[in-house]
Amino acid sequence: MHEPQTNYEIRLHYKLSVQLKQEKFEHDTFQLPNVANNMMDMDQDPRKRLCFADGRRKVDYVLVYHYRKRSSVRGSPSQHRLSIISNGSYPLGVEEKDQEGGKDEPAEVVVDVGPPDPADGEKIMIREEFEGNLKDAGLEIEHDKENKAHGHAFIRLHAPWQVLSREAEFLKIKVPTKKSYELREEKGLAATMNEAWRKLNQPFQPKVPHQEQEHSRTKFLSHCFSRDKLHLQSSQSLFPGILRCPLFCLTGITTLIANGVYDSAFPLHDGDFHPSGQAEGKNDRQLLHDEWARYGAFYKYQPVDLIRKYFGEKIGLYFAWLGVYTQLLIPASVVGIIVFFYGWATVETNIPSQEMCDEDQNFTMCPLCDRACDYWHLSTACGTARASHLFDNPATVFFAIFMSLWAAMFLEHWKRRQISLNYSWDLTGMEEEEEHPRPKYETILLQKRQRKKKNKKNKNEVVTLNVFLPSQTGHEKLTWRDRLPGYLINISSILFMFGMTCSAVFSVIIYRITISALMAMSPDPEVKSNVRVTVTATAVIINLVVILILDEIYGMVAAWLTELEIPKTETNFEERLILKAFLLKFMNAYAPIFYVAFFKGRFAGRPGDYVYVFNDYRMEECAPGGCLIELCIQLSIIMLGKQLIQNNIFEIGIPKLKKLCRTLKDKERAPKEIVEQPGRRQQWHLDYDLEPFDGLTPEYMEMIIQFGFVSLFVASFPLAPLFALLNNVIEIRLDAKKFVTELRRPDAIRAKDIGIWYNILSGLGKFSVIINAFVISFTSDFIPRLVYQYMYSETGTMHGFINHTLSYFNVSNFKPGTVPSISSLGKDITFCRYKDYREPPWSTEPYQFSKQYWSVLAARLGFVILFQNLVITMSMLVAWVIPDVPKNISEQLKKEKTLLVDVFLNEEKEKLQLIQSLFSRDLTQEQQEELKVSDQTSLSSSQTAQYNHRDRFTWICSVCLKDC
């Protein structure tokens, strides 16, 4: 009687199981064009090189260790034992194995830190245990067959579909379903514009399959992957590469690598790439190489989706961010160029620089150094005055405001882009996973526990047993007391580094002062005339070298300091490291620039009362054209120099050198094997030869420091965006080349955003407003000019401005010994001029700051307040006006939500109807009667009537078959 039902169920299950197996099959056999042809020669199909020996299962991950063949090492394995227990975020298998114990502790890795390099035997033991765990988790493992005396052993892992799908379920990875929907077609003008824009953009799009999908109107609904809903999910894209990492990394491999049990662990590249790019049926790596990782493609958009598919979300986001940044640098550079040309065009009509160059207005200036220097005419500084105008003109103020808004816009734009990417990469609902603690943290924790244990043992022998209970130890954690020494060292080191940077800057200043003094005293007139150029040039180069060296040192110091803090997780570690490294490197890169912008020439004193360092050398003053031009030179040289040198030497040269070293070392170690089997090198051998990937931090850091150059002092150097743009166009392809050809494939890490970098960017943006306000009002002559024109000028024009800015000095007031010794002009001079607002010698308070000084100062400060508040308000307005979620995305999200509910409801309804008809056919009258009676006994009220028969069925079915 019940046969139809059971048969139906079996049929249903069978149907679904076939479908499921089909998908499993597709993954596990690595989708060869024709499966029957699997007896092909291995060497002929390059893709076979990525597979297990059966040529069928794909190698998803590779573990490498170094071995020496010795059979007698199995020493006391029970004593030094490193046991890894999964951190419980997923079970080791669906087996009945009881995992209660393992799960109560959030993360428990017991690492015995006995001897620093445990004997090989122990390592073998640990490896066996680890690999056993991996097998328990459902992974398939292939070992090397070769038996050499020593060398690298490769353990290849394959994750069968079953394991992947389990992981996908746990990670709530979203996959597209079969249900698609049409996007609303735009009509009229908007559609035409859109189409035109698409066509115009066509040549800039990389030629990558599926990239076109982005523009199609049909979207597929996506939903968290569930093995129960396989029939709903589209089979076209199983899981993107993103599953590779969390599966393996989290099980403690980092600890093992840190302890030297394994040498390295990495996923395999998608195969080889041909530099010429003619291969047919390109793999993803080849595609990336051809369409992305070459300089010829510099004008194209990046194939971000493919990058994400190949390298994971985190790296995908980096390149997407870099792309957005570079793109937005284009308008900034254009405006910068316009501003620069505005300055260039108006230099002839600019009255102050005209006045400075005018030889009729013969301002006799006070000497620039004691005794050795002569009085001089201001018109000799004509060149710098004109150059100064290029960067110090009213357009600069506009440009500074523009760039502050640009920075706000950039951040908003990136937020939107990030949300778009999150949406198109199906990360919208991603939750943060609990992370495995870092090996270092675990070690320290263990040490602490052991110390405690020992203490307790000493005190009382009885309690020892309790200490070993996991429920006790599981709650233990490092408190601030354990970290206190680390924090103290941190603070003092950072202060020390700060002092170091300052003293570096100061020594360069001393260098400049002494050299220029010495050169000025030289009898050779040619030396004398080149003082300023020589000194400035050499000083900046020294600065640059110091910055580059300290940069490397600070990077290492930051890492060391962060280790001392013992952060618990890798994310935590990264964040702290980034903050510290940023702080140090920022300080390092900007200290000399800050000095020039805000301090240089402000403590030089005045004629007759100069400030001396070491009792002998006068503090340096700015060039007669103002400090802005010096700031500009400093900025451009440091920015360009840093970028060129870092790009060429640090990013290209050093890796090549490292690789050379490694190859040499390897050759030395095992020269025979490699020479013997050149033809049989598998993909894992090739990949192992590449450089390991060591995080995105240096890449981001470089860009953020550059962003600082672009935003912080932009008021003094409008061409900064242009240089940044040129650099970035190269940088993108350089990084791309590195990732595709020179690095092992990185673990794919899921990420929703660029993390702390966004905060740093936004902080820099805010900081740039106040810095620019100060640069405009204090470094440039913008405010004094305005004040002169509107307060002091009798004609309302700029005529007489130069005269107004120069104070008088009575040469008889020179201190003895500071008067120019040999002077061509000195004989008939009673007054010399200097640039400052001070009372003339004949006033009641000679050489005191004049009323002009205070009014200009008030105007400067007022401008800072105005500028800062205005620009911050405008930036906030920009951020408020631009919605964080692009409109089309929010519309699509809403639509998808509705549709998804529909899909599941429809599905449920269909099943319900099916089952219902089945049930009503099957259930005997007797049973129905029975159920009814039981209902009435339990509810015994008149209300029961409404929970009628159909209703109960509905409920029963929904209980059993919901989500099936």
Next chain:
Amino acid sequence: MHEPQTNYEIRLHYKLSVQLKQEKFEHDTFQLPNVANNMMDMDQDPRKRLCFADGRRKVDYVLVYHYRKRSSVRGSPSQHRLSIISNGSYPLGVEEKDQEGGKDEPAEVVVDVGPPDPADGEKIMIREEFEGNLKDAGLEIEHDKENKAHGHAFIRLHAPWQVLSREAEFLKIKVPTKKSYELREEKGLAATMNEAWRKLNQPFQPKVPHQEQEHSRTKFLSHCFSRDKLHLQSSQSLFPGILRCPLFCLTGITTLIANGVYDSAFPLHDGDFHPSGQAEGKNDRQLLHDEWARYGAFYKYQPVDLIRKYFGEKIGLYFAWLGVYTQLLIPASVVGIIVFFYGWATVETNIPSQEMCDEDQNFTMCPLCDRACDYWHLSTACGTARASHLFDNPATVFFAIFMSLWAAMFLEHWKRRQISLNYSWDLTGMEEEEEHPRPKYETILLQKRQRKKKNKKNKNEVVTLNVFLPSQTGHEKLTWRDRLPGYLINISSILFMFGMTCSAVFSVIIYRITISALMAMSPDPEVKSNVRVTVTATAVIINLVVILILDEIYGMVAAWLTELEIPKTETNFEERLILKAFLLKFMNAYAPIFYVAFFKGRFAGRPGDYVYVFNDYRMEECAPGGCLIELCIQLSIIMLGKQLIQNNIFEIGIPKLKKLCRTLKDKERAPKEIVEQPGRRQQWHLDYDLEPFDGLTPEYMEMIIQFGFVSLFVASFPLAPLFALLNNVIEIRLDAKKFVTELRRPDAIRAKDIGIWYNILSGLGKFSVIINAFVISFTSDFIPRLVYQYMYSETGTMHGFINHTLSYFNVSNFKPGTVPSISSLGKDITFCRYKDYREPPWSTEPYQFSKQYWSVLAARLGFVILFQNLVITMSMLVAWVIPDVPKNISEQLKKEKTLLVDVFLNEEKEKLQLIQSLFSRDLTQEQQEELKVSDQTSLSSSQTAQYNHRDRFTWICSVCLKDC
């Protein structure tokens, strides 16, 4: 052969269904102590008054309409027809009704806006249709039995458990599961401290059941409600009241009320309350009344959980916010009082005020008005100088910084509290629901559509059919073009209001100037001596009255303007309304204060060159003690006056008046019925007599404006937090009384946060920094004192400060006609003094701003920059240091996540084992064989071996019984 399986299934279903029905039963029979006793007299059990006529089903919601008995009104119902289609966010029932059509359109309500007041017959039709829809959705409806000629008809709705559970599933409402876990016990000092704190706090805790749970160590896991997982869910708390609203509101009831089809719609109160509070077995309303809504409980914490349970999350959050704000006002008030007393204690030793009061230093001041006023001695202003010192002393600067940090801390604290509440109210995963559009929006959209239709008809008769297709019209929306007129009116109106506020302020200034001039000219010496007091007092009172009147007007104008913008949803409407109302009311309340702080006395000119308005009246100057004291008076009067008047008149008086009106009107309309049946009044009659709830906006607005008083000008009035605190302690209980006793029960609205109010608060906090910076540096004498002490004072003390701030004026330079006409001092005076930094008459530039002026100005501006950046940096640091998510919450969240996975995994595993044993017993060898063969045919590879038998079962079972 298959009987065991089927039997097992039936048993399983039966077991679960009994459980389910039990829960249904508990809800639907409204948990009476003994169910058998249901023949009790209705009047004896007050809770029966909340039920349907059967005394069993609880009334969840009430719809009211006004009717007149006329049987002939059924006019042409097909023409004017208002049909409501559910907005598709949930189905109208699990019935087989095809809902495809309704769901494709996101939200579609067709409202025919024919005549403004459709005939009664149409209303009856609409009501029938609407009630039919409600019934289709599973609701149970009871109508009034009474048949009177006309009056109010009450439709009572009951939502059976089935409907509630369906809604709960769709809304993903979290409910506690049976699984509980222990929180980590703190040990040692922390635990002792905690315990002591708890005990100390005990008298402040309201006596509400379950409130103690908050402190217990046992927490229950919560999970999204699912009918499939009933056995996991704890039955102790079904759904809190939160389901009442979304169920009914969303189905378009607002549209119907707006169209007059229904009079009102509200959920019922929990029963009556006894003012004395002696009732046994208190209902929630009584509890709230006793423990919350009375002044005697002013020192207690609020029972926030109970408030939320009774009124919903949105109102719960308001009171929680108000509580946090009031609590944090305590430290602010304490510091404010200390600062005030510091001023009071140091007034005797304060050199500037001593100097002002010193009659030996006889500064002869220039007259305060033309002709009528005489020269005067500064020592006569001794009183104000001393009063001024109370508020203008160095502690004020500290207090301003403190209050800025306090504001940042308050915001951070609230964020944490909000997250805690979200967590304990199980809102963490709440998603925003798509909202029903507002009636107004729909009307305008329909009009637009009709207009379009007409246009198209005129052009081409053929396309008409397409226009009616829902897929076409569903995508239509209002573009900026439709809204343009609204926006234009908005902008111009806001500008107009702005002008109005300014002119109000200006007229008060004119009033002050003219009255004081007139009074000064009065011959009566008593009038003359009271000029300042009289004028200031009357002017402030006029200001206050103007503010209060404009406040009401602006509230209405803001609502009107927002209607013009045609926002789509209610949330949208609310946000825009709030922003506009805030802008207008803020401007209104603060304009006079801004005037006093920053403009008064700054445009008065100097002796001999005064500024005149209307050619006749001199601009007013600040009192001799400085503007700060005036600012302080202005601030305190407006703040106190506004609060007192608003609390007493607007919040108590006007509602009472309104109620009186309504009662009178009702009596007039139907005097008989009410008198007739005084004993039979049901809860819905009682509730209908209460005032309808009209949103939280006025409550929030009042508090935010108060927050402005507390933060914006706190530098000038350190007692503001104290007054705010006193007001709020009363305000909380006042509001509570209103909600519990005077208002109909509001719809429970789910909300995660306080919405746009948070942004306004944070904006005010930022704005307050700059305002305080300006108040300290420009309104107070803090900076001039500092500058004098460190730049000009010869002794380094404050001696001689008063002399330094007063400039000289040669009385011979008075313009003709402005010299004092009658003067007791005037004969032997050549110089009079005035408060300003100007050159003396004997300098080369007489009466120009002196060097001191510019240096003080520079110092003032510098202080603003310093203060602003310092305080903003510190606030950011505070916000950064205080984590948004409290640590214990984030720990609990992590723990819960892990535990939840465990619970479900365990459950699944148990079922799996059960079913597995079942299957392996049942399935014949034959069938197994069959399955195996099919496997092999489909996979035909050696890999299949590993997908062994057990594996398949695992999968099949998981497919079928997962989540059961």
